[in-house]
Amino acid sequence: MNLKFLETFVWVARLRSFSVAADKLCTTQASVSNRIATLERDLGVRLFERDLRNVSLTPHGQRALAQAEAIVRMVNDFQRTIGDASNERGTVLIGAIDSVVYAWLPRLIERVKEAYPNVTIDLNVDTSLNLARQIQDGQIDLGLVMGPVVAPHIRNIELCTFECLWIASPKLTLKPGRLAIADLVDYPIFAYSKGSQPHQAVLRVIETAGVDPSAIRIFNSNSLATITRLIRDGVGIAVLPRVVVQEFLETGDLRVLDVDARLPPLNFHAVFADDPGNTLPALIADMAVEIAASN
Structure with a gap:
């Protein structure tokens, strides 16, 4: 047969x-x-x-x-x-969110280049919501996203978890010590893109704190480069994983705020269509698991 x-x-x-x-x-x-x-x-x-x-x-x-x-x-x-991995050929379309790019995506791409020299990578950086749709529509082969993506014939592999922190510039005139949500109302809060997991988490902690949502301005952006630049300039406060801003924490351009409202961690998954013959995305997802674990 x-x-x-x-x-x-x-x-x-x-x-x-x-x-x-x-x-x-x-x-x-x-x-x-x-x-x-x-x-x-x-x-x-x-x-x-x-x-x-x-x-x-x-x-x-x-x-x-x-x-x-x-x-x-x-x-x-x-x-x-x-089989000989060097014989693998073709193009793999990988979609990743900014947090993964900042954390360990360059190492993954280097690993793929070493293992599969004849494979080309097309990279698309977007929000988890958009990438989830593109995975289901077959527009990308592998997504590295905040997941999981629950859909027929879609496989999710756990990658890593990032703690989400309140981050701000030392320039902001916040009171010293532990802060409540009510202490943040003078500054906008940057919380990823609208509808994302971090954005929803911020809305929930504001509601739990009993603060009028209209008293706090929540700004949204799908670009971490934009968010980090703005908060370094003292424009507002951000909700971000430590790995995204580690270099700015070390230089003192940013600091972690001690806010009494804890945010849930961000869970990342490698997501791809669970289809027969979908070999390369599964192989690269396994590599991503190893790299994320060592990060």
């Missing part, structure tokens, strides 16, 4: 379209149709019901899908374990 035909069957079943599967496999719709027809002939059963608009699995196709996925995955695992 032809493994490529099994992989084609899996993609048609997942995407419910011969034409979309053809695009995914970089072939023609006629070739996909021929592969499925041959597979059905070899098995002696119909795998799909077809009409002008829809493609759906027959009962035989439904029973076959899980086994076909397992076979394709085992073959790819075998190739990954035994």
Whole structure:
């Protein structure tokens, strides 16, 4: 039995379209149709019901899908374990959020270059919300995001956890010692992008503190470079992981505030489509786990 035909069957079943599967496999719709027809002939059963608009699995196709996925995955695992990594080729689209870029992304890219010299990386830096959508839409292969991303056929691997701190410039005229949320009302708070986990966490601690939300200005930005520049200039207070501002803490340009409102940690995941044949994103995700653990 032809493994490529099994992989084609899996993609048609997942995407419910011969034409979309053809695009995914970089072939023609006629070739996909021929592969499925041959597979059905070899098995002696119909795998799909077809009409002008829809493609759906027959009962035989439904029973076959899980086994076909397992076979394709085992073959790819075998190739990954035994094969020469330097033979891996292609382009991997990686989406990462700013926090990962600041923490350890350069080390990951160096590791990938060493292990897979013939693999090209396309990098997209964006918010976790946007990257989650792009992963589900198949626009990027691997996301390094605040997760997890809960969706069908999406795999999440835990990477690391960053403690979130209140950060400000020594220039701000805040009272010494321990601070309450009410002590911060004179300055805007920068809390990542609107709708993000840190942004929601700030809203919750303000509500828990009993402070009128309208009394505190919350500014949003998806650029940590912008946020760190503004708070270094004394524009406001930020909610950030230590790793993002470590160099500015060491130089004294920024300091950690002792605020009595604790913020939940940020949990990061490597996220990719759990598809047969999706070898490189899984390999790079494993590398990311090792690098994040050593950070």
